[in-house]
Amino acid sequence: xxxxxxxxxxxxxxxxxxxKEDVIYKFEKIKRAKQAAKxxxxxxxxxxxxxxxxxxxxxxxxxxxxxEEAKKHENRGYSDNGVQALKDxxxxxxxxxxxxxxxxxxxxxxHSIGSKPALAYITSVFINPGDVTLMTVPGYPVTATxxxxxxxxxxxxxxxxxxxxxxxxxxxxKEVKEKAKILYLNYPNNPxxxxxxxxxxxxxxxxxxxxxxxxxxxxxxxxxxxxxxxLSFLSLKDAKEVGVEIHSFxxxxxxxxxRLAFVAGNELIVxxxxxxxxxxxxxxxxxxxKAGIHCLRHPEITEKTRAKYERRLSKMVKILKEAGFNAKMxxxxxxxxxxxxxxxxxxxxxANAEEFSQFMIKEKLISTVPWDDAGNFVRMAACFExxxxxxxxxxxxxxxxxxxxxxxxxxxxxxx
Numbered sequence: 001x002x003x004x005x006x007x008x009x010x011x012x013x014x015x016x017x018x019x020k021e022d023v024i025y026k027f028e029k030i031k032r033a034k035q036a037a038k039x040x041x042x043x044x045x046x047x048x049x050x051x052x053x054x055x056x057x058x059x060x061x062x063x064x065x066x067x068e069e070a071k072k073h074e075n076r077g078y079s080d081n082g083v084q085a086l087k088d089x090x091x092x093x094x095x096x097x098x099x100x101x102x103x104x105x106x107x108x109x110x111h112s113i114g115s116k117p118a119l120a121y122i123t124s125v126f127i128n129p130g131d132v133t134l135m136t137v138p139g140y141p142v143t144a145t146x147x148x149x150x151x152x153x154x155x156x157x158x159x160x161x162x163x164x165x166x167x168x169x170x171x172x173x174k175e176v177k178e179k180a181k182i183l184y185l186n187y188p189n190n191p192x193x194x195x196x197x198x199x200x201x202x203x204x205x206x207x208x209x210x211x212x213x214x215x216x217x218x219x220x221x222x223x224x225x226x227x228x229x230x231l232s233f234l235s236l237k238d239a240k241e242v243g244v245e246i247h248s249f250x251x252x253x254x255x256x257x258x259r260l261a262f263v264a265g266n267e268l269i270v271x272x273x274x275x276x277x278x279x280x281x282x283x284x285x286x287x288x289x290k291a292g293i294h295c296l297r298h299p300e301i302t303e304k305t306r307a308k309y310e311r312r313l314s315k316m317v318k319i320l321k322e323a324g325f326n327a328k329m330x331x332x333x334x335x336x337x338x339x340x341x342x343x344x345x346x347x348x349x350x351a352n353a354e355e356f357s358q359f360m361i362k363e364k365l366i367s368t369v370p371w372d373d374a375g376n377f378v379r380m381a382a383c384f385e386x387x388x389x390x391x392x393x394x395x396x397x398x399x400x401x402x403x404x405x406x407x408x409x410x411x412x413x414x415x416x
Contacts, residue, residue, distance in 0.1 A: 006018070006019075012148070012149040013149075026354060026369070026370060027369075029354070029358065030050060030357070030361065030367060030369070033358050033361040033362055033367075034046060034048075034361055034367055036362060037361050037362050037363075037365050038365075040362070041365060044365050045365065045403070046361075046365045046366075046367065047365060047366050047367070047384075047400060047403065047404055047407075048367045048384075049366060049367060049368055049380040049381050049382075049383075049384075049404075050367040050368050050369045050379070050380075050381060051367075051381055051383055052190070052334075052335070052369075052379075052381050052383065053250075053256045053383060054250070054251065054254040054256055054305070054383060055383045055384055055392060056254045056305075056391050056392070057254060057391075058253060058254045058255050058258065058291075059253070059254070059298075059301045061294065061298070061301075062253065062255070062291050062294055062295055062301070063291075065287075065290060065291045065294045066287050066288060066290070066291040069286065069287035069290040069291065070285075070287040072287075075285075075286040075287050075290070076286075077286070078282040078283055079111075079282070079283030079284060079285070079286050079289060080278060080282055080283045081110055081111070081274045081277060081278060081283060082110055082111035082283055082284075082289060083286055083289050083290070084105070084106075085289075085290070085293055086111055086262075086289045086290075086292055086293050087105045087106065087109050087110065087111070088105045089292075089293045089296045089297065090103065090105065090109045090262055090264060090296065091103035091104070091105050091108075091109065091264075092296070093296040093297075093299070094232065094234070094264060096299070097223065097230055097299055098222070098230055098231070098232035098234070098235055099232070099235050100232050100234045100235050100264075103234075103240075103264055103265075104267070107267045107270065107271070108240070108264060108265060108266070108267050108270055109262055109263070109264045109270065110262065110263050110270050110273060110274050110277070111260065111261070111262050111263075111283070111284060111289060111292075112246070112260075112261045112262060112263055112273075112277065112284075113259045113260070113261075113281055113283075113284045114248065114250070114259040114260065114261050115218060115220050115246050115248045115250070115261045116142055117277075117280070117281070118246045118261055118263050118273070119140075119142040119143045119146070119184075119216070119218065119246070120142055120143075120146045121273055121276045121277050121280065122143075122182075122216055122244070122263070122269065122272075122273050122276075123142075123143055123146035123147055123150065123182070124146065124150060124276050125269070125272035125273060125275075125276050126181050126182055126214065126272070127146070127147050127150040127151070127152040127181060127182070128150065128151065128152070129150070129151030129152065130151065130152065130153075130179065131147075131150075131151075131152040131153075131179060131180075131181045131182075132147075132152060132153050132154070132155050132176055132179040132180040132181065132182075133147040133152060133153075133154050133155070133180070133181065133182040133183075133184060134155050134157055134167075134172065134176075134180050134182065134183045134184065134213075135147075135154045135155065135156055135157065135184050136156075136157045136158075136159055136167050136184060136185060136186060136189070137156045137157065137158060137159065137373040137374060138159065138191055138192070138371040138373040138374060138377075139159070139184075139186055139189070139190065139191070140186060140190060140218065143182070143184045143216065144184075147182070152181075153179075155172065155176050155180070156373075157169075157172070158373070158374035159189065159192055159194070159374055160374055160375065161339075161375065164194060165189060165192040165194035165337075166194065166196065166197075166200050167185075169183075169203055169204065169207045177211045178211075180211060180213050181213050181214065182213060182214055182215075182216055183204065183207065183208065183213055183214070183215045183216070183243075184216050184218070185204065185215060185216070185217045185218065185233070186217070186218040186219075186220070187217065187219070187222075187231075187233075187332070188221040188222065188224065188225060188330070188331055188332025188333045189221075189332075189333065190220070190221065190333055190335060190379075191333075191335055191337050191369065191371055191377075191379035192330070192335075192337045192377075193330025193331060193332060193333045193335045193336065193337050194330065194331050194332075195225060195228065195231065195330075195331025195332045196231065196233070197231075198231065198236060201231075201233050201236045201239065202236055202237075204233070204243075205236055205237075205238050205239050205241075205242055205243075208242035208243060209238075209241075209242060213242075214242060214243050214244075214266070214269060215233065215239070215242050215243030215244075216243060216244060216246070217233040217234075217243060217244070217245045217246070218246050219232065219233070219245045219246060219247050219248075220246070220247070220248040220250065220251055220261075221251050221332050221333040221334075222245075222247060222252075222332075223251075223252040223299070223302045223306065224251055224252065224302075224305070224306050224309060224332050224333055224334060225306070225331060225332040226306075226310050226313070226329055226330065226331065226332060227329070227331065228331070232245060233245050234264065234265055239265070240265050240266055241266065242266065243265055243266060243269070244263050244264060244265030244266055244269045244270060244273075245263075245264055245265055246261055246262070246263050246264075247261060247262050247264065248260075248261040249261065249292055249295055251305075251333075251334070252295075252302040252305065253295045253301055253302060253305075254305060255291075255292075255295070258288050258291070259284060259288075260284055260288055260289065260291075260292050309334040309382050310329075311394075312334075312382035312397060312401070313329060313330065313334065313336060313382050314329060315397075315398075315401050316336055316380065316382060316401065316404075317329055317336065319401060319404060319405045319408065320336065320338060320380075320408070322405070322408075322409065323405070323408040323409055323411075323413065324341070324412075324413050324415060325338045325339070325341075325413075325415075326338065326339055326415075334381055334382040334383060335379050335380065335381055335382070336379070336380045336382075337371075337377050337378075337379055338377060338378060338380065339375070339376065339377055339415065339416075340352070340353040340356040340357075340370070340376045340377060340378050341356060341413035341414055341415050342414055342415065342416055343413070343414045344411050344412060344413055344414060345412035345413075345414060346411075346412070350376075352370070352372045352376050353370035353371060353372050353376040353377055353378050354370040354372060356370065356376075356378065357369065357370035357378055360378075364407045364408070364410075364411070365407070366404060366407060366408075368380050369381075384396075384397065384400050
């Protein structure tokens with residue numbers, strides 16, 4: 001007999017059908033494929049290049065700060081919307097690393113328990129039924145999900161290779177623009193690895209003014225850039241008048257599970273975010289915020305991490321090119337985004353990136369993430385053995401990549 005509780009679920013998460021959906025999402029398909037591959041080839045190592053999280057611990061100095069601060073009686077309580085010491089440090093960091101000037105540490109910055117809640121909370125600040133969020137795809141879906149939960153709709157903006165994976169804002173219809181409240185951006189971009197330009201950010205600022213909407217720039221990978229200096233949306237003239245930028249400690253400082261981020265920019269948006277946040281959580285553990293202060297004062301920690309990913313990515317590009325892929329260094333992140341082949345010379349056919357990804361897992365025990373939202377691409381992460389204890393040596397790194405090369409070159413792929 002079915003429980004009456006089944007009839008009480010909110011429509012936003014499926015209502016009476018919650019938990020009964022027969023749709024299998026791609027990450028569940030990947031999980032199942034990995035399990036099947038391990039059973040088929042029990043003696044073969046599975047190389048997971050789909051995991052998008054750092055494979056090292058936070059720097060020892062950061063851990064030491066956490067430990068020392070955790071011992072202090074005054075740090076035991078709620079922090080609500082954050083300790084002022086962290087807020088004071090953020091404008092200094094933003095000016096030093098990104099050239100962003102005149103951020104008010106009282107009214108224009110606030111911490112968050114990671115970027116994910118920040119995206120959810122800000123959406124709840126602005127979206128009413130009937131409103132529209134402009135959402136780049138492929139991409140991180142949290143803003144889109146919460147827009148729909150609040151009765152809004154999502155207009156997808158495809159990120160195409162021919163446009164350097166930047167959205168075409170001038171292609172958005174007048175009807176959509178009239179309903180739009182949020183333009184969500186994410187640069188450096190997950191999964192494409194593309195970096196935005198000053199020219200594009202200026203277009204985004206002008207677009208926001210012209211259409212009375214806000215810009216949310218998700219800068220989780222902002223410090224991991226290659227070739228050019230890190231670029232902040234807030235460094236553009238008048239950007240602070242229309243939007244905010246969300247920065248994360250997860251990727252830049254290997255603090256994924258620590259859950260610490262900050263929102264910076266427009267005072268009204270920050271105030272709205274803080275009001276919603278105050279009704280959801282009581283702030284991140286103060287010692288973690290104190291460790292975050294240490295991080296912001298030591299960007300050389302990030303530089304070491306950035307150099308590691310640049311080294312790995314350059315090796316991966318070389319390997320993939322030798323296997324026939326049109327791979328090139330990304331502008332940022334720790335991902336490569338490459339066009340999926342359409343088959344193999346011995347007869348295998350791939351209708352889309354998901355079929356190629358499943359083949360790679362099941363036959364070559366190399367896990368990638370497929371993206372079929374705007375062309376058939378797969379994402380490969382330069383993060384290895386994400387749950388291994390200790391730092392991965394360059395020798396171990398080369399061993400993993402040489403094994404990837406060996407498995408890829410066993411197959412002759414066919415491309416369009």
